[in-house]
Structures are given as structure tokens and as C-alpha cells.
Amino acid sequence: MSQLSPFVAIRRDLHQIPEIGFQEFKTQAYLLNYLHSIQNDRMEIETWRTGIFVRIAGTNPRKTIGYRADIDGLPIKEQTELAFASQHEDYMHACGHDFHMSIALGVLTHFAKHAIEDNLLFIFQPAEEGPGGAEPMMKSETMQKWKPDMIVALHVAPEYPVGTIAVKEGLLFANTSELFIDLKGKGGHAAYPHETNDMVIAACQLVGQLQSIVSRNVNPLDSAVITIGKITGGTVQNIIAEEARLEGTIRTLNAESMNKVKSRIRALVEGIKAGFECEAEIDYGSMYYQVDNEEQLTREFMKFTDEAAEVDFYHCKEAMTGEDFGYMLKEIPGFMFWLGVQSEYGLHHAKLNPNERAIDLAITHLVNYFTFKGNS
Structure with a gap:
């Protein structure tokens, strides 16, 4: 039996302790324990809430290259039956953030031992799945002090073969917003x-009215999605419900369309209030800005990837998925890419089982890219 890669082993450790946003206490402790074990005089470590910043000084720095990995899990009961399955009941790394962390640690470990000219900043970000950690982390004192000149991140992609790097310039992920609508009327017999x-x-x-927004209020040449994923209301079968709650999500390919959709939602809710003589409240919860890849940096990375031996390049299309990394790209030039991990089950599924071979492939590719970028 071949020896387990140290970063695959780390991934398996992290997979067992998934924690939701801003509650990643065990995860932060695990990461800090590892980081302190490799720390040297070129490394500085600072914490922010449950997140971590790690700065590695370059030998002749002209810029700082940032790399972000998100660290939270999801409130999903794991059904993989893996030997290293989640030990936290009803929680799981069902979005691959255990991969994201282990890859970041692999790249960081290399550059802790092998200096390049430019500075590197590794950002272990909490609460990507909600309520959103990127936007407040951008405002932190540490980020303002160490703010990188460019930034990179990846996301695992179960639909792509292992070793595939899929990316495109410009818009990659949509604007997203949660949607919660509470209705209160008068119950009775x-x-x-x-x-x-x-x-x-x-x-x-x-x-029913909400579904008309996309078909009748959004430009047919644009794209938008409104999904109501959960409805709750009432108490028992013979009492008319006094309260009901709708929970869903909104996704658009540009910020202007998001504003138009929300404006139309408010108008329809006002109509329900008048028509049913009830009270209503709208809460948009977590809102994520679009992931918009900077064109020049992305094209350079695409060319570099296309010529690399360890991975296969694929020029993908934009997706309606959401990622709060968009808030970082809003202020810092950079890009996000998909990493193929080939799983039968997709993201946010209780049986997601990414292929671990992708971890070392990603580490090698990112080490090579940052070496190229940080010495040029």
C-alpha cells in the first residue's frame, strides 16, 4: 500500500471536524497547531475571529500575492460511510473546504521552506457558506496592513475529471442573495x-407570483434564478395558519439585475399584504457579490495552466453558483478557478466524495504558478 500524502492525511483530519460559520474553533486550532510547527523567521501569523492570516516574507519583494482558502462546513448529515467521516453529527465538509485548506497548507509549507522574491499572504477565511466572512475580513486591520496586490482562490468541482483546471476571464460566479419572507395574518378554526x-x-x-419575476421582469438575454426551497406554516391540520415563512435564494449574473429582482419582490409582497390584509417582512440574509476574474491575470494563468504537465486546462463557462470571494476580487485583482475532483455526487450533497489525488496535483500546480509569478 502506498504511503498517504501528508496533505491528504491533513484533509482527512479536517474532514472529521466540520464547523459552521464563525464557529470553526477546532478547525482554527488545528490549523494554528500545524502552522506553528513549521513557523520560521520569515512567517508571521495573525488571527481574525476564527480565521487566520499567514504572511511569508519574500527575498526581494515588489508585490504581495494572496491566496484564500475557506474553512467552514455545512449543516448536512454525512452519508459517505468513509472511515474518516465527520465526527460532528449533522455537519459535513460537503463543499470541499477540507480540500481547500489542505491544498493551501501544502502550498504554504513549500514556500515556508523555499523562498521566492515576492511576499505571500495566505488567508484562511471563515463563514463562506454563511453569514459571509470575506466582506468583514476585508475590513480587518490585518488585511489593510498586509493587503495583497493580487489574489487567487480555487473551488473543487465534482463534475470535472481529476487534474482538470477550469477557469475563464470575466464573470465566473453569480451575484447571490438569500431570501426569507415572513407572513403574519389571523389564524382560526x-x-x-x-x-x-x-x-x-x-x-x-x-x-407563484415570485416565479413570474424571471419570466416577465428580467431581460430574456440576461439570467436570473429565484428558488423557494422551503415553506413552513401552520400548526395542525384543522387550524388555519396564522403565520407562514418562505425561504429561498436569488441569483443573477449582474448586480443591476439583483436590484431589479429585489425591487419586484418588494412590490409583490406589498400586494400580498394588501390582498390578504396581513403583515410581511423580507430579509435577504447573506448576500454575495459576483466573482469577476480580472482578465489579464486570468489569461496569464490560463496560458500557464495550458502549458503545464501536471494538469489539464479547460476554458469553462460562468455558473449560477455563489462565492463570497467576490468581495475580495471587488477590491483586489485576481481570479478563482475550478479544480476537478471527479465525484459521483455534487457539491452540498451528503455523499460528496472528492478524489484525493487532486490535492497534490493542485499543490504542485499552485507552487509552480506562484514561483513563476513571484519571481517575475
Whole structure:
């Protein structure tokens, strides 16, 4: 049996301790323990909430290259039956952030031992899945002190073969926003509907109306998605519901369309309030800015990747997925790319099982790229 790669072993350790946003205490402790074990006089480590910044000084720095890895898990009960499955019941690294962390540690470890001319900043970011860690982390004192001149991140892609690097210049991921709508009317006995304001009926009417926004209020040449993933309302079968709640998500390919969709949602909710004589509140929860890859840096990376022996390059299309890395790219030139990990089950699935061979391939490719970029 071949020896397990040290960073695959780290991934398996991290996979067992998934934690949700801003509660990544075990994860932070694990990362810090490893980082302190390799720390030298060129490395500086600072924490921010449950996140970590690691700066590695270059030998003749002209710029700072940033690399971001997100560290949180999801509230999903794992069903993989892996020997190293989650030990935290009802939580799982179902979006591959255990891969993201182990790859970042692999790249960081190399440059802790092998200096390049430029500075490197590794950012271990909490709360990507919610409520959103990138935007507040950008405002931190440490980020302002060590702010990189360019920044890179990856996301695992179960649909691509192992070793595939998929990327495109410009828009890669959509603008996204959570959506929560609470309705409150007047409940009562099921036999006396005329004395109530039924919020189950109001919620059903509203769901149908919301679906008209994309078909009738968004330019057909643009793209938008409104999904209501959860409806709750009422208490038992013979009481008319006094309250109902809709939970969903909005996704658009530009910020202007997001504003238009939200404006239309507010108008429809006002109509429900008037029509059903009820109260209503809208909460947009976490909102993520689009991931917009800087063209020149991305094209340079695409060319570098296309010529690399260890990976296969693929020029992908934009996706309606969301990523709060967009807030970092809003202020710092850079890009995000997909890393093929070939899993039968996709992101956010309880049986997601990425192929671990992708970890060392990604480490090698990023080490080569940062060596090229940091010495040129």
C-alpha cells in the first residue's frame, strides 16, 4: 500500500471536524497547531475571529500575492460511510473546504521552506457558506496592513475529471442573495375560514407570483434564478395558519439585475399584504457579490495552466453558483478557478466524495504558478 500524502492525511483530519460559520474553533486550532510547527523567521501569523492570516516574507519583494482558502462546513448529515467521516453529527465538509485548506497548507509549507522574491499572504477565511466572512475580513486591520496586490482562490468541482483546471476571464460566479419572507395574518378554526386570513394560501399565492419575476421582469438575454426551497406554516391540520415563512435564494449574473429582482419582490409582497390584509417582512440574509476574474491575470494563468504537465486546462463557462470571494476580487485583482475532483455526487450533497489525488496535483500546480509569478 502506498504511503498517504501528508496533505491528504491533513484533509482527512479536517474532514472529521466540520464547523459552521464563525464557529470553526477546532478547525482554527488545528490549523494554528500545524502552522506553528513549521513557523520560521520569515512567517508571521495573525488571527481574525476564527480565521487566520499567514504572511511569508519574500527575498526581494515588489508585490504581495494572496491566496484564500475557506474553512467552514455545512449543516448536512454525512452519508459517505468513509472511515474518516465527520465526527460532528449533522455537519459535513460537503463543499470541499477540507480540500481547500489542505491544498493551501501544502502550498504554504513549500514556500515556508523555499523562498521566492515576492511576499505571500495566505488567508484562511471563515463563514463562506454563511453569514459571509470575506466582506468583514476585508475590513480587518490585518488585511489593510498586509493587503495583497493580487489574489487567487480555487473551488473543487465534482463534475470535472481529476487534474482538470477550469477557469475563464470575466464573470465566473453569480451575484447571490438569500431570501426569507415572513407572513403574519389571523389564524382560526378550519370550519370558519371567513373569520381568518390564511397565511398558507397567501404563501402559495406569493410563490407563484415570485416565479413570474424571471419570466416577465428580467431581460430574456440576461439570467436570473429565484428558488423557494422551503415553506413552513401552520400548526395542525384543522387550524388555519396564522403565520407562514418562505425561504429561498436569488441569483443573477449582474448586480443591476439583483436590484431589479429585489425591487419586484418588494412590490409583490406589498400586494400580498394588501390582498390578504396581513403583515410581511423580507430579509435577504447573506448576500454575495459576483466573482469577476480580472482578465489579464486570468489569461496569464490560463496560458500557464495550458502549458503545464501536471494538469489539464479547460476554458469553462460562468455558473449560477455563489462565492463570497467576490468581495475580495471587488477590491483586489485576481481570479478563482475550478479544480476537478471527479465525484459521483455534487457539491452540498451528503455523499460528496472528492478524489484525493487532486490535492497534490493542485499543490504542485499552485507552487509552480506562484514561483513563476513571484519571481517575475
